[in-house]
Structure formats: structure tokens, C-alpha cells
Amino acid sequence: MQFVSLSFLVFLPVVWLVVRLAGPAHKRALLLLSSLLFVGWISLGALAVLLFFSLLTFYGGLALSSASSFRKQLFIGLVLLQAASLLLLKYVESGNAGLHLLFHEAGYRADLILFAAGFSFYALQHIAYLSAVYHRRTVAEQSPFNFLLFSAFFPKFQSGPLEEAPQLIAQFQTGNARPDQLQAGVHRIILGIFKKMVLADRLAPIVGRVFSSGQVSGSGATAAGVCLFTVQLYFDFSAYSDIAIGTGKLFGIELTENFNFPFRATSVSDFWRRWHISLINWFGKQVFNPVAYRLRRFGVMAILGGVWATFLLSGLWHGIGMTFLIWSLLHALYLSFETLTKYKRLGWSQRFPVWLYTFWSTTITFLLVCFSNLFFRSADLSEALQLLRQLMTTPFGGKGLIAGFLSVLAGGGYQEALFNLGVTGILVLLFLILEKSLLQRILSGKGVWLQSFALLLLVFVFGIFAHSDYFIYLQF
């Protein structure tokens, strides 16, 4: 069951109504039941894997809190088991033939990916929980039902946001959603549906004409496709997060914000404080801080060590392969450069008017992120190299503006195709300009019904109703 699907459109109101009618005393039990149903709907295998790892982590946490000997070994064993399973999943997802040969079973890869739905996300949350219990930063959860609900909570099950057990479990004990949470939840879900169906899914075919299309285009269309992929990824994943956060609010549960207007970032380090925030916070706590702490005597090298460890592991988490490795190396390089030139850049910033420096640094940051995403989106290294070669050619590939640029992105030079491209461009630009005020209206509640009505109208006029159930981050 996916967020933008008919089944979820039925599932969510039914669950909400049942939880509401049953009252706060039954909220936890009903949320657990509906979450298990949600996971089981995806695949019974996924449910079995979730139950196994959740109960293992729960009882592991209890053992860690009471054990007086072999604590360290137990902790390492529990973390290694989930990390190794995660690595195995990424290895199989990356399509390494060697492993397929081991199993000799057609369709094994697809089965395993279904079995592992949500695992990339809840495994990280389990590791953080075990680490907190081991280091005695939190008390082990005493209720297996609470812990299972923490792992399975359906709004965040498949692609986050990543949550910490004590904070989320505490919210399961609270009453039903307040009226302001209900209102914000509904409007946040509508905003997410708009972002997904009107923006991300209209951009998807345009991006697809540059990536994995087999056609060779000039540098203009290639650069536009690469940049538009970053915009598509933002709309797609932030739409998912909007729906997850909005759904949580309907049950009185506040999930972590995952995005904070990332295209307004003035440096790559600023970008990473605004993009997939819950994941970068996880890496900050579990990888960057411990590595930097151990290396702190080496001054700035401690930061660089932490950055490289963080991004190499983040690349591995996204997938095993050269493209993800290059993506992670690029970000480690960007952040290393920023760390080493931090005070020089502060000096430069004071020599220019604020608006000019902000404009340039925002543009450069966006382009650096887009360049790294060329590798993130490419199916393999040869595709990435082909796109890089295309970036070195003439803007329109020796043709005119329409034949060599617009019709490449539009999927043909017909008037209808060009019109559709223009509509998408206008909608995307308008949204990026207005998104802060749209979100503020949801927070304040002023004029928000009119806003949501307009967004829904745009969904019916310009929305793409095919393939809306597929979110990019479901593959990770």
C-alpha cells in the first residue's frame, strides 16, 4: 500500500475514524494493529522481517540494560547483525550477479526487496536505539508493543522520517489529535499530494528523456535534465515526508521535519542541514560525532575524518556501486573544501553586497548538488560518463533551440508537448517561489482551506494519475 493510492485513501480515513471513536485508551493498540496491517499489505514477508528484527532489538535492549558481562559483545553483535543485513540488502538491490548465482532462483531479487520493505529505515532506528541503551543515554523500553509500534508506525514505516524511540513512544501515550493538529495534518497531506502528482510526476518524464533514455542530447538539455532531477527528487521525497508528517498529525503525533527549503542553502554544509534532515541527524549522532570526538586532538582533521566517514557510509546506505560511491566522495570533497576555506569565505562575503553573495553562493550550491546527483540518478558509471561527455558538447547539440533543447526535454517538437513542458516549468517555478508562504499558511491556518482547494483543483487539472504510487526513496 502506497501513500498516493486508492487503497491508502480508504485505509487512512477508516483507521482514523476507528482510533477516534475508540478513544485515547485504545489509540496505541489500534495504531499497532493498523501499522501491522499496513506492512502486511505490502508483503507478509516484510511483516515477518519487521517482527523478527523489532523483537530482537527490543529484547536485545532489555538484555543490554540488565547485563553485567558481555555487554559490549552483545551490543556489537546486535548492531552488526542489522548492519550486515542492511549491507546484504544493498548488495542484492545493486544487482550483483554473484549473489544471484548463489541462490539460483528467478525473481529472488524482487522477493527480497519486498521482504525488506522499510528495513533500510527501521534498521537505522534500531541501531540508534541500541546505541542509546548501551551508552545508558536512554532507559530500555519495557513494552514490546510500544517498541513494535515505534518500528512499524505506518506513516513513517517505508521511508522515514527517522525517529528516536523515547520521543516517539512518549507520543503514543498521549490523547487524540488536537483540532489544530487535525487541520494542519489534512492540509499537509494535500500539499504532499500536490507536490507528488503535479510537480514530481510531471518532471519525471522530462528527466527520463535525459537519463536512461539512450538518446544523445546537447549540453543544454543534459544540464537541464540533471538539474531538474534534483528538483524532482526534492518534490518527490518532500511530498512523501509531507504526507507522512501530515498523517502523523492526524493521530496527534509530531514526526521530525525532513526538509527546510534546501534550495535556499548558501553552502553544501547548509544544504545538508536542510535536506533529509532526519537521516543526516542520524549520521551526525552515530558516525560524525563519535569519529570527530576520537580525532579531536587533530583539530580540523577531526572534522574531515567525520565528514568522510559520514558520506562514505551514507553512499553505502543509498546503494552499492560506483555511482553512489562517486556521489558520496563528491559531497565529502565539497564539505572538506568548505571546512578548509570557512574563514576565507567569511572574509569574501564581507566584500560583496549581501544579496549578491547570497545569490552566487545559493546558485553555486545548487549546481554542485545537481552535479553530484548526475551520479546519484545514473543507472551505472557508463551512463554517468556519457552524460558528462554530453555536458562538454555544444548547448543544442548542433541543432536549434527547439530541436536541440526544448523538444528533447518535451519528448517531441509538437505544440502539445512544448505546451506541457511550459506548464510544468511555470508550475515548478511558481511553487518554488511560493512554497514558504504555502507552508506558513498551513502553520497559521489563515486562508488554508482556500489554498488546499486551489491545490486540489490543480491536481485534477495538471496532476499525473499514473505511477503516483511510486516514490523514489522507496528503493533505498
Add this chain to the structure above:
Amino acid sequence: MSHTLEELNKVFCTVFMKQDLVLTPATDASQVEGWDSLTHMVLISETEKHFGIHFTFDETMSFHQVGDILKVIDKHLRG
């Protein structure tokens, strides 16, 4: 300004290369240009060197404002 705060102020001025910084116990990262998650550990290391103490990992993670650092420094100095 207490002696510890005065000394910590010197560390901040060196780490963030800003000689006119004036800290109070309520100063937090948003008020000091350059104090972010990346530079936090350099600040910790320089503070340790300056005062001749060693923070634990959990202590370094509990520093949200200058007052938090002052409390832990005083605790270590008292021995």
C-alpha cells in the same frame, strides 16, 4: 564576567577568528558565526587544551549554550 567565562571567551575568539566576541552563559550556536556541528569538535578540543581537561563524549554532546560548557569546565577544574 567570571574567570572561566573570560578564559572560554579567549578560546572562542581564537577558534572563530573573531576578536570582538563577547560571550554570556546564554550565548548559543545561533549567535556565534561559524559555530555549527562541524566546528563544534574543534571548539571542544581547543577548550580542553586551554583548560587542561578532558570532556567525555556525552558531555560534548550536551553543550547547547556557553553556560553548559562553563558548568562542565568548572566541574572538571574542581576535580
